Amino acid sequence: MHLNILGKKFFNSxxxxxxxxxxxxxxxxxxGPSGALLLNAVLASYLNVYYTDVLNLTRVxxxxxxxxxxxxxxxxxxxxxxIMGQIIERTRSKHGKARPWLLVSAPLVAITGILLFxxxxxxxxxxxxxxxxxxxxxxxxxxxxxxxxHTLMVPLSTRNIRQRGVLAVFNNIASVMxxxxxxALIFPMLVLPAMGVDPDKWxxxxxxxxxxxxxxxxxxxxxTKERVTGENTAAETGSVPVGKQIKAVLTDRFWIIIILYxxxxxxxxxxxxxxxxxxxxxxxxxxxxGITQTMLSVIGGIPMGIGIFAVWPLAKxxxxxxxxxxxxxxxxxxxxxxxxNPRSMAVVLAGQFIKNMGGLPSAYIFSALFADVLDHxxxxxxxxxxxxxxxxxxxxxxxxxxxxxxxxxxxxxxxGYVAPVLxxxxxxxxxxxxxxxxAIIFSFLGLEVITAVVLITLLAFLTVERVIEKEQAEIxxxxxxxxxxxxR
Numbered sequence: 230m231h232l233n234i235l236g237k238k239f240f241n242s243x244x245x246x247x248x249x250x251x252x253x254x255x256x257x258x259x260x261g262p263s264g265a266l267l268l269n270a271v272l273a274s275y276l277n278v279y280y281t282d283v284l285n286l287t288r289v290x291x292x293x294x295x296x297x298x299x300x301x302x303x304x305x306x307x308x309x310x311x312i313m314g315q316i317i318e319r320t321r322s323k324h325g326k327a328r329p330w331l332l333v334s335a336p337l338v339a340i341t342g343i344l345l346f347x348x349x350x351x352x353x354x355x356x357x358x359x360x361x362x363x364x365x366x367x368x369x370x371x372x373x374x375x376x377x378x379h380t381l382m383v384p385l386s387t388r389n390i391r392q393r394g395v396l397a398v399f400n401n402i403a404s405v406m407x408x409x410x411x412x413a414l415i416f417p418m419l420v421l422p423a424m425g426v427d428p429d430k431w432x433x434x435x436x437x438x439x440x441x442x443x444x445x446x447x448x449x450x451x452x453t454k455e456r457v458t459g460e461n462t463a464a465e466t467g468s469v470p471v472g473k474q475i476k477a478v479l480t481d482r483f484w485i486i487i488i489l490y491x492x493x494x495x496x497x498x499x500x501x502x503x504x505x506x507x508x509x510x511x512x513x514x515x516x517x518x519g520i521t522q523t524m525l526s527v528i529g530g531i532p533m534g535i536g537i538f539a540v541w542p543l544a545k546x547x548x549x550x551x552x553x554x555x556x557x558x559x560x561x562x563x564x565x566x567x568x569x570n571p572r573s574m575a576v577v578l579a580g581q582f583i584k585n586m587g588g589l590p591s592a593y594i595f596s597a598l599f600a601d602v603l604d605h606x607x608x609x610x611x612x613x614x615x616x617x618x619x620x621x622x623x624x625x626x627x628x629x630x631x632x633x634x635x636x637x638x639x640x641x642x643x644x645g646y647v648a649p650v651l652x653x654x655x656x657x658x659x660x661x662x663x664x665x666x667x668a669i670i671f672s673f674l675g676l677e678v679i680t681a682v683v684l685i686t687l688l689a690f691l692t693v694e695r696v697i698e699k700e701q702a703e704i705x706x707x708x709x710x711x712x713x714x715x716x717r
Contacts, residue, residue: 270411
């Protein structure tokens with residue numbers, strides 16, 4: 230695919246050379262992604278709150294709408310992700326195959342982010358239609374384009390393991406920064422109490438966040454570079470049949486393990502994120518008290534701050550996989566401590582601190598492990614499967630979002646959840662029954678203990694680090710030989 234507009238000087242990246250530059254790290258992988266990631270993090274944590282508490286959609290079809298609609302939407306999203314993956318594989322430009330789509334996604338993410346919250350205050354049927362359309366425009370179209378291209382930037386940036394690891398850390402700092410500081414601290418302390426269940430205030434706040442994503446995504450495009458794509462002129466995957474790509478990945482145990490890891494981890498994390506505000510509002514604290522969620526976030530933010538400096542040195546010394554496994558052991562231990570008394574602030578804070586210490590490796594290292602597996606696949610198959618892998622990755626992400634949202638809303642509806650109401654401009658919350666509280670506790674604490682144990686077992690078989698440097702050297706030698714043959 231040719232994107233002629235990218236030939237304009239304005240759209241050309243300033244990043245040059247074979248080594249990763251400071252501007253690339255700070256602007257391309259830290260500052261740039263923070264806009265779209267912030268919007269998506271807010272949506273991951275609070276869009277369901279908007280649906281249940283502001284629009285009161287739990288009443289639609291006796292709660293069935295909020296259970297069924299996310300799952301069906303994610304099926305659509307899964308299809309568009311597969312299509313987008315193949316589009317990326319077939320994109321040809323001097324700026325790469327994934328980078329150009331960052332540019333395309335910038336205005337789309339901003340516009341659709343606004344549409345999510347401009348739901349007409351008319352009859353229920355119109356609201357339902359608007360929610361379905363806006364949700365799918367954002368997740369199945371705009372964010373699919375962004376996330377597919379964004380996900381591939383670390384694997385395609387360089388083959389240098391050290392530099393790739395640094396970029397993975399910067400990339401994940403961006404995610405942690407927006408989710409751990411803005412979404413988890415500023416939002417519950419200042420923003421949510423001010424918005425309550427007033428729809429006009431939700432529109433204003435979310436429009437500002439959506440618009441902010443536009444210029445920042447342009448920065449991400451401008452300061453990233455696909456060096457690996459540039460190397461691979463002799464082994465373009467666009468000509469490789471999809472069936473052959475699928476056979477290659479499904480017969481490789483490292484690829485299957487990393488994909489299963491991502492699915493299990495993401496499902497548990499999504500359910501926890503969706504239920505966080507409900508847990509703080511109805512189990513541990515009071516509705517939008519501005520304190521409970523902030524305290525949980527602070528106790529989580531401290532380890533994340535430490536992790537910026539500690540995780541990668543530990544990973545280099547002991548191995549990315551080994552450090553991640555040790556982290557999940559701490560993660561499970563912290564979750565068990567919380568479950569001893571899930572209504573005690575002191576117990577939960579202690580457990581969450583241990584839990585978040587354990588979650589550091591998975592937060593910062595996954596992109597580097599994923600990149601190693603993609604290089605291994607290239608060594609084994611003779612072609613890269615970046616687009617297909619990103620498609621599967623994003624499909625799993627979207628499926629997990631749909632399943633976790635659907636499961637959580639089923640639990641709320643079946644346990645008798647009562648939404649807050651707006652009376653004379655003031656938000657009045659209800660007291661939830663024991664069944665609803667237990668459903669929320671399981672969602673926030675219980676499931677992740679189980680997933681941590683499963684992930685430790687799974688990672689024990691991910692031994693790609695033992696062979697990756699040797700395989701990368703053989704890949705480079707292969708391309709040198711092929712290019713030498715072309716010159717003869």
